[in-house]
Amino acid sequence: MANKTAPQVEMAKLPAEERKHSFAETHLGYTLEQAMAEAARCIQCRHPYCEDGCPVKVPIRDHIAHIARGDIEGAYELIRSASNLPGICGRVCPWEEQCEGNCVLGKKYDPVKTGALERFVIDYMMEKGPFPVQKAEPKPQRVAVVGAGPAGLSCAADLAAMGYQVTVYEALPVAGGIMTYGIPSFDLPKRVVQAELDRIQALGVKFQFNTRIGRDLTVDDLFNQGYDAVFLGIGANVPKRLGIPGEDLEGVMDSDTFLMAINYAQQGIPGYELPKLRSPVIVVGAGNTAMDVARSAVRLGAEKVQVVYRRSEKEMPARKEGVADAKEEGVEFHLLVNPVRVLDDGHGRVGAVECIRMELGEPDASGRARPVPVPGSEFVMPAGTVITSLGYDFDKVVPGTTPGLSVNKWGGIVIGDNYATSREGVFAGGDVTSGPLTVSAANRDGKKAAAAINAYLQAKAKQAAVPAAGN
Numbered sequence: 085m086a087n088k089t090a091p092q093v094e095m096a097k098l099p100a101e102e103r104k105h106s107f108a109e110t111h112l113g114y115t116l117e118q119a120m121a122e123a124a125r126c127i128q129c130r131h132p133y134c135e136d137g138c139p140v141k142v143p144i145r146d147h148i149a150h151i152a153r154g155d156i157e158g159a160y161e162l163i164r165s166a167s168n169l170p171g172i173c174g175r176v177c178p179w180e181e182q183c184e185g186n187c188v189l190g191k192k193y194d195p196v197k198t199g200a201l202e203r204f205v206i207d208y209m210m211e212k213g214p215f216p217v218q219k220a221e222p223k224p225q226r227v228a229v230v231g232a233g234p235a236g237l238s239c240a241a242d243l244a245a246m247g248y249q250v251t252v253y254e255a256l257p258v259a260g261g262i263m264t265y266g267i268p269s270f271d272l273p274k275r276v277v278q279a280e281l282d283r284i285q286a287l288g289v290k291f292q293f294n295t296r297i298g299r300d301l302t303v304d305d306l307f308n309q310g311y312d313a314v315f316l317g318i319g320a321n322v323p324k325r326l327g328i329p330g331e332d333l334e335g336v337m338d339s340d341t342f343l344m345a346i347n348y349a350q351q352g353i354p355g356y357e358l359p360k361l362r363s364p365v366i367v368v369g370a371g372n373t374a375m376d377v378a379r380s381a382v383r384l385g386a387e388k389v390q391v392v393y394r395r396s397e398k399e400m401p402a403r404k405e406g407v408a409d410a411k412e413e414g415v416e417f418h419l420l421v422n423p424v425r426v427l428d429d430g431h432g433r434v435g436a437v438e439c440i441r442m443e444l445g446e447p448d449a450s451g452r453a454r455p456v457p458v459p460g461s462e463f464v465m466p467a468g469t470v471i472t473s474l475g476y477d478f479d480k481v482v483p484g485t486t487p488g489l490s491v492n493k494w495g496g497i498v499i500g501d502n503y504a505t506s507r508e509g510v511f512a513g514g515d516v517t518s519g520p521l522t523v524s525a526a527n528r529d530g531k532k533a534a535a536a537i538n539a540y541l542q543a544k545a546k547q548a549a550v551p552a553a554g555n
């Protein structure tokens with residue numbers, strides 16, 4: 085019997101004082117008893133609205149019923165049938181807008197903590213050993229996947245499970261994309277990503293690292309090497325610049341450079357070391373990446389970390405949970421403030437940032453109130469480090485070296501409903517087609533593109549088997 089009026093079972097959390105000095109995971113997950121109690125709150129709706137909010141359509145209602153009975157392996161089978169990256173999505177998805185945000189109970193009571201329950205199931209199974217894999221009979225066709233982020237990995241996993249021979253080409257030295265080099269381990273411990281990578285490797289996917297398509301090899305080279313189809317999952321990873329004087333001073337860096345140095349140094353990847361910060365640290369922007377940067381700067385020992393954002397708290401794109409965690413850890417927020425100039429400390433390094441106060445005007449193209457500078461409101465904030473977190477543009481190298489590949493006016497690769505690009509045999513998905521979104525959207529795109537590539541290759545094989553007329 086559902087206990088819908090019971091309050092949500094809270095997930096344990098490391099105390100803020102402890103978190104400030106450690107990259108250990110912030111939110112600690114459920115025990116079996118807690119998970120069963122939270123699952124017992126689910127009223128098992130006839131129409132599971134929670135699933136409407138899930139990009140990969142995990143059978144949430146049914147797996148929660150398994151958890152409530154203590155059948156965690158049964159819950160795992162259901163989750164795995166829909167997702168290649170559930171342990172990761174159970175941690176980093178914006179549930180408050182997706183599954184949990186759609187929970188009917190949320191209208192009157194606390195919604196069921198669907199994300200936390202998914203995470204519990206995967207953590208429980210990880211404790212038992214490697215995830216089991218099931219593969220179909222091998223097929224002769226070869227597929228090249230470009231980019232080892234969530235889109236590429238999800239596509240590669242499904243194609244390999246169908247029996248195709250899959251090789252992933254990745255520019256960086258390790259797999260995972262932003263999950264490995266961007267999202268900090270206090271939000272996403274790398275052992276969770278590694279467990280999914282181990283499963284994908286066990287499915288037979290091969291990896292070729294340090295290979296940038298468009299520079300070391302082209303898409304044409306891949307076809308010339310005998311690949312039957314190519315999937316492009318190369319993300320949107322060119323950091324936007326501030327475009328103000330002083331941006332090239334020592335001590336100004338973008339969030340990718342900063343987070344990659346931390347993540348790769350912690351993973352022992354040669355050539356990377358923890359960034360040295362001079363305080364105060366100013367983080368420009370208020371998305372998830374900015375929260376990751378600010379909270380990482382606290383952990384690296386910066387005495388003062390300040391987020392500067394040109395709109396108000398209501399418009400901040402970051403998840404509420406990340407903002408709350410940052411505040412608990414001592415990050416300061418300066419809202420309705422925009423930098424106009426980075427000032428030299430007299431030694432070619434950052435010394436301060438000149439800012440201007442903003443007010444909100446009419447909505448702009450994004451639908452959010454347009455920030456407008458308040459004349460004469462300039463002021464100076466002392467700074468030793470400035471880390472920009474302003475969003476991302478598309479890389480032009482792959483489209484520039486792939487004849488026949490259409491891009492939109494921002495440089496994103498154009499795809500049809502079946503994830504096919506304008507170039508025969510080339511498919512694409514994830515941030516490179518949508519612009520920066522989420523891990524679960526990339527996971528979904530990878531799965532859908534894998535199904536489309538399978539349909540394409542099967543149709544081609546059928547065509548090749550039909551004898552030519554007159555033979």
Ligand SMILES: Cc1cc2nc3c(=O)[nH]c(=O)nc-3n(C[C@H](O)[C@H](O)[C@H](O)COP(=O)(O)OP(=O)(O)OC[C@H]3O[C@@H](n4cnc5c(N)ncnc54)[C@H](O)[C@@H]3O)c2cc1C
Pocket residue numbers: 176177178230231232233234235236253254255256260261262263266267295296297298317318319320321343372373376479481482513514515516520521522523524526
């Ligand atoms: C710091 C940060 C924090 C985030 N936090 C969250 C979060 O909490 N929750 C959430 O859902 N989303 C979050 N996101 C967004 C999410 O990570 C992305 O939407 C998602 O990773 C996109 O997946 P993708 O596979 O399309 O691209 P990516 O993850 O960017 O992967 C693309 C891969 O392709 C490789 N590549 C690029 N060009 C080439 C080339 N020419 N040849 C070979 N390889 C190439 C790249 O090196 C990379 O490994 C965050 C993003 C950032 C930057």
